[in-house]
Amino acid sequence: MSKSNFHLSKSKFLSGLQCKKRLWLSVHRPDLVKPASKKQEQIFQAGFEFEDIVMKRYPDSVKVDFTDLNKMVSITERLIKDGANNIFQAAFYYDNCYVISDLIRRVAENVWQLKEIKSSTSVKDVHIPDLAIQKYVLENNGLNIDDTFVIHINTDGIYPDLDSIVKIENTTLQVSAYSLGNNLQDFQDLISNNVEPLKSIGLHCDDPYECEFKDYCWKEVDKYSVFFIPHLKGQKKEKLYDSGVQRIQDVSPDYPLSENQRDYIDRILNEKIEIDVDGIKDKLSELQYPLYFFDFETTSIPIPIWNNVRPYQRIPFQWSCHVMDSNGDIKHFEYLHPKNSDPRRKLTEEMIKCIENEGSVIVYNATFERVELKKLADLFPDLSNKILSIENRIWDQLDIFKQHYKDYRFGNSNSIKVVLPVISPDLSYDDLELSSGGEADIYWFEMLNEEDEMKKEEIKNHLLKYCELDTKAMVIIHEHLKSL
Ligand code: SF4
Structure with a gap:
């Protein structure tokens, strides 16, 4: 096989399978890579934490530290020669391609199992070529690969038994049946070429992974x-x-x-705006005062940290509520769990204190709040009547924008973040440091771990402002709808 000035790696090989242009750009235009978001960094971090949990299953294992790839390859070679049986991050090179294997496990003299660790909750199609390219490189380094496995997160597992969140699935048949074809040669030819390949945008830009070059390719x-x-x-x-x-x-x-x-x-x-005023008035007539404009923020982390919580289980840690009485007077209430403990009991008690037994509970996208409230009612039988009373009084403001209010400026979305600045151009989430609910839990964990009190306070304020804007937005939208 011809040598190139550019090397392939396992991740580049997988990029090439998703889109040849992605592979080419990753080699020739790394300047175009969109920096990882806080959410993506949180996912990477969870991957490392999961790997640490898996390592505890193999107490006699060794781990090759991340360093120069050639150095990792020679360390791995030496460990194998010295008789190591379980090697994490074992590195190999063949055919101009580097691979780092999460875990290789010796099961007999020169017979090995290859195990890939993923923080996903099942074996995905993309894991098969991932293991196949590793198997190819390892076998060409003289290792006999007996079986291949994906070690992934088991959502039936429950904290504090962290071993229960580890699930191992045998993928030997699928990996053996997978053909690399001419891809290695084709990809090497591709990256040796200085001309950017033509490739149209499409579904592959998000499948199996969101491509880091979307800002570049989708700019039009x-x-x-x-x-x-x-x-x-x-x-x-x-x-x-x-x-x-x-x-x-x-x-x-x-x-x-x-x-x-x-x-x-x-x-x-x-550029049409279509407003069904009668439909809106009908819907608004269902409301009963006082009105509670309510919103939760939740976290859903892969590695649970509180008792009886499962991987990726959604846990609310913050809420905001604007309360409007029949005179139109408004008060704001909020709760942000202040410490690193299960937030649910205290958060629920504070919510019950805020939302009394009468009045509509206005949310934006009711499915989310309904599910969370029902889960809290199951968890706390002594509070379930009060929680279910809140759930029964939920009224969804989003329904109006699904059925009775269309505006070309919303584009194809009716999310509150799109609707708010159209209705109230002075207000927008863009002005906030924290502008996406998906990142709220990252800020929350940052706040919990921050030792500097001033910085802690600053992060807390970002969180409070963000959640408050969600319910303030609903109040502003409500007043706009009433004025039609
Ligand atoms: S955005 Fe789409 S077309 Fe562009 S490199 Fe990525 S996957 Fe390929």
């Missing part, structure tokens, strides 16, 4: 793109795009779309 994609037609299957969007129909104005009147999808195109192209 805006609300007029066929990719934004709501509820149109991904394959259909991709087919339209690949056939040259890239803008919604180019979609033929004969192309099969639902009435809602046609309405969407018409609304965007003609």
Whole structure:
């Protein structure tokens, strides 16, 4: 096989399988990589923590430290020669390709098992080529690979028994059946070439992973793109795009779309605002004072840290509530769990103190709050009547934007973050340090771990401001709807 100035690695090989342009850009244009978000960093960190838990199963193991790849390869070689039986992060090189294996386990003289550790909750299709490329490189280094496995998170496991969150699945048959084909050679030829390959955007940009070059490749994609037609299957969007129909104005009147999808195109192209005032008034007439505008923030971490919590179980740690009486007077209440302990009991007690036995509980996207409240009611039987009373009085503001209020400026979304700045241009989540609910729990853990009191206070304020804006937004939207 021809040598290239550029080496492949396991992750580059997998990038190439997802999209050749992604592989090429990763070698030639690393400057275009979108920096990892806090959420992605949290996922990487969880991967390391899970690996530490797995390592405890193999007390006689050794781990090759991350350093220069060639050095890792020679350390691995030496460990194998010296008789190590369980090696974490074992590194190998063959055919211009480096691989680092999460765990190799000697089961007989020169017979090894290959185990890949993933913080996913099941074996995914992408894990098979991942193991296949490792097996190829390891076998060409003279190791006989007996079986391959994926070690992943078991969502039936429960804290404090961390060993129970480890699940091992044998993938030997799938990996043996997987053919690398000419991909190694093709990918090496590709990265040796200085010309960026042509590749259209499509579903592969998010499958199996969100591509780090989306900002670059998708920069022309805006609300007029066929990719934004709501509820149109991904394959259909991709087919339209690949056939040259890239803008919604180019979609033929004969192309099969639902009435809602046609309405969407018409609304965007003609900048229409459609408000069904009677429908909105009917819906608003269901409300009973006092009105509680309520929102939870939750965390859902892969490695549980509190008793009786499972991996990825959603746990609320903060809420905000604006209370409006029949005169229109508003008071704000909030709860943010202050310490690193299970927040649910205290958070629930404070919520019950805030939300009394009468009045509508206004949320935005009721499914989420309903599920969380029912889980709290199951967890605390002594409080369940009060919790279920809150759940029974939930009223979903989002329904109005699904059924009675459409505005071309919302694009294909009716999330509160999109609706708020259209209705109240002075207010936007963009002005906040913390502007996405997905990152709220990261800030919360930062706050809990911060030792500097001033910094702790600063992070706490970001969290409080963010959650408060969620319920303040609902109040502003409510007042706007009432004024129609
Ligand atoms: S954004 Fe899509 S087309 Fe561009 S490199 Fe990534 S996967 Fe390929």
